[in-house]
Amino acid sequence: MTQMLYYINIGTAFLLLIGMALLLARLLSGPTLYDRILAVNSFGTKTVLFLAVFALIIGRDDGVDIAILYALMNFIATIAVLKFFRYSALGISLDDDFIEDEDTVPKASEKKETPI
Numbered sequence: 001m002t003q004m005l006y007y008i009n010i011g012t013a014f015l016l017l018i019g020m021a022l023l024l025a026r027l028l029s030g031p032t033l034y035d036r037i038l039a040v041n042s043f044g045t046k047t048v049l050f051l052a053v054f055a056l057i058i059g060r061d062d063g064v065d066i067a068i069l070y071a072l073m074n075f076i077a078t079i080a081v082l083k084f085f086r087y088s089a090l091g092i093s094l095d096d097d098f099i100e101d102e103d104t105v106p107k108a109s110e111k112k113e114t115p116i
Contacts, residue, residue: 009057016050037081044074 055063
C-alpha cells in the first residue's frame with residue numbers, strides 16, 4: 001500500500017506541474033490585467049500544493065510549514081497588488097467613504113498620505 005501511495009503522490013506532483021505550466025501560459029496570454037493576477041494567484045496556490053505533495057514524497061514534515069508560509073505570502077501579495085491597481089497607492093485606508101462610489105476615487109495628485 002505504501003508503494004502505491006508513493007506513485008499516487010508522484011502522479012499528483014506531475015499533474016500539478018502540468019497545471020502550473022498552463023497557468024504560466026495564461027499569465028503570458030491573459031487579455032486583461034485581472035486575468036493575469038488571477039493566473040499568478042492560482043500559480044501560487046498550485047505551488048503551495050506542490051510543496052506539500054513534494055514534502056510527502058521526500059518524507060519531510062517541515063515542507064508543509066514552508067507551504068503554509070508561502071500560502072500566507074501569496075494571499076497578502078495578491079491583496080496588495082489588487083489594492084494598488086484599484087487605487088494607485090497602498091497608503092489609502094479601505095475604511096474611507098469614497099470606496100462606495102467609483103466616481104469619487106481621488107486622482108494620484110490628490111491623495112493624502114496616511115502614516116502606517
